[in-house]
Amino acid sequence: MTHWFHRNPLKATAPVFFNLYGVATNNAAAKICNDLRSTRLKLLELFTDVNCNMDMMKNAVDAYFSLLQGFITSLDGTTQENKLRFIQNFKWTDTLQGNIVSAQQDAIFELVSMEFNIALWHTKYASRLAGKEDITVDEAKDVHRSLRNAAGIFKHIKESEVSRLVTAPEKGKDLESRVLDTYIIQCQAEAQEDHTLTTLDPIYTAKWRKYLQLKNCFYLAYAYCYYGQTLLASDKCGEAIRSLQETEKYYSKAEVLCKEYRQTKGPGSTAKPSEHLFFTKLGTYVRNTLEKCQRENGFIYFQKVPPEAPQLELKASYGLVEPQSFELPALAAPWTQETYTAFDITRGPKDDKAKDKKEEEVKPVKEPDLKPQKDTGCSIS
Missing domain, CATH: 1.25.40.280 (alix/aip1 like domains)
Structure with missing residues (x-):
């Protein structure tokens, strides 16, 4: 991680x-x-x-x-x-x-x-x-x-x-x-911090802001994915499909932002989330869950898929x-x-x-180059 x-x-x-x-x-x-x-x-x-x-x-x-x-x-x-x-x-x-x-x-x-x-x-x-x-x-x-x-x-x-x-x-x-x-x-x-950077000079903050944007998209993808599971368990298959479609949208956007982030110049270390198990695992899980929902809707539920994505409860108190x-x-x-x-x-x-x-001399700080260890899939932040 x-x-x-x-x-x-x-x-x-x-x-x-x-x-x-x-x-x-x-x-x-x-x-x-x-x-x-x-x-x-x-x-x-x-x-x-x-x-x-x-x-x-x-x-x-x-x-x-x-x-x-x-x-x-x-x-x-x-x-x-x-x-x-x-x-x-x-x-x-x-x-x-x-x-x-x-x-x-x-x-x-x-x-x-x-x-x-x-x-x-x-x-x-x-x-x-x-x-x-x-x-x-x-x-x-x-x-x-x-x-x-x-x-x-x-x-x-x-x-x-x-x-x-x-x-x-x-x-x-x-x-x-x-x-x-x-x-x-x-x-x-680390999913709520981006708006405070919008008024600062992008020359110095573009890389940092791009990173925060991709994390925001990634966590929204996670949220819609698990909300889709909850809807399916409540026999709301049509809404579950729409929620998982929203997951795919945010996950695809996160993939694009990962590439843009790595190409953006600026201070700070460069994170590589798209190369880690917890990132790729979500993409595979979303595709499999969406296919499952679509199959069950075609054989069991026959529910319409809403045009608008369901609203998430984002004001968590914990x-x-x-x-x-x-x-x-x-x-x-x-x-x-x-x-x-x-x-x-x-x-x-x-x-x-x-x-x-x-x-008078101010020398740059030589920070240790820490190599990434084996990914456990943990997403502590």
């Missing part, structure tokens, strides 16, 4: 060394800077570690964010802005416009950008688990939990963090509300992935009033030209 999922690429970022020589005036302050550098690097490494699980990710996130909050939270007992918030520059790419780098000298920009990548990791982790040959019940629960976590983080960014940025998000970029809405909805239910509430960890213990005072921003960081040059 790994290659059923379309996943946009991880955001790339420039190295950040937190070289606040001169500003950090004692050993405790200097250690915080060193710990910020090492915990950030560890977190970035886990994004591409195929052995990373949710517990490992949470520990790394807590370690970095608990320190980073010392650059955001007020620590002097007043309501004034943290004096360290704008002292360090951060650079991040965009998931849809990957070659374009955004830079802000703002610790909150770093926070929301890293949160975004954490949410993306959860979607990729869910995809990787669902792609296993023999997925267990516990692993299936982890798929569900990981998608809830991702939805919760995207929701937290949209509702709690974006408004705190000094520089408003650019249209069509990761932190813009329409993009965040699409990520949230995709995590909740099965949707609800976002898991996301909370930042508590401030790290080393952040005390004394340590905060030891950062003297009036002195300004000393120049370190060699390291500053490295901080």
Whole structure:
């Protein structure tokens, strides 16, 4: 199932060394800077570690964010802005416009950008688990939990963090509300997310949108197929035939969209649903069931086939992935009033030209190339 999922690429970022020589005036302050550098690097490494699980990710996130909050939270007992918030520059790419780098000298920009990548990791982790040959019940629960976590983080960014940025998000970029809405909805239910992309620039969203369209058609085909079975079991053979004819229509459209999706250029991995058992199996099943209905109608029921397809009940009250509430960890213990005072921003960081040059580089994230495993026919999403 790994290659059923379309996943946009991880955001790339420039190295950040937190070289606040001169500003950090004692050993405790200097250690915080060193710990910020090492915990950030560890977190970035886990994004591409195929052995990373949710517990490992949470520990790394807590370690970095608990320190980073010392650059955001007020620590002097007043309501004034943290004096360290704008002292360090951060650079991040965009998931849809990957070659374009955004830079802000703002610790909150770093926070929301890293949160975004954490949410993306959860979607990729869910995809990787669902792609296993023999997925267990516990692993299936982890798929569900990981998608809830991702939805919760995207929701937290949209509702709690974006408004705190000094520089408003650019249209069509990761932190813009329409993009965040699409990520949230995709995590909740991957058959309902397409309409939020329609107003975004197709240059960057065409591939993602094409994928969501084909999934929508595929799930509608499934819905009409099983509804047709239900109608046949209720001796409504004519309506069952019409429902299965609607299945054929959506299945054929999904096949066309699969080809168009693979030919469409754009960011993200390329899913290959048409090559998997669960996709081809549905086509065969639909044809056999429709032939059965037509035979029985010709010999037993003699019912007219309605010109219009039966209406599906689409407002299900179950099965949707609800976002898991996301909370930042508590401030790290080393952040005390004394340590905060030891950062003297009036002195300004000393120049370190060699390291500053490295901080300018934003290299693409090399994500592992996961090979699809034997398809079990499972359709966890």
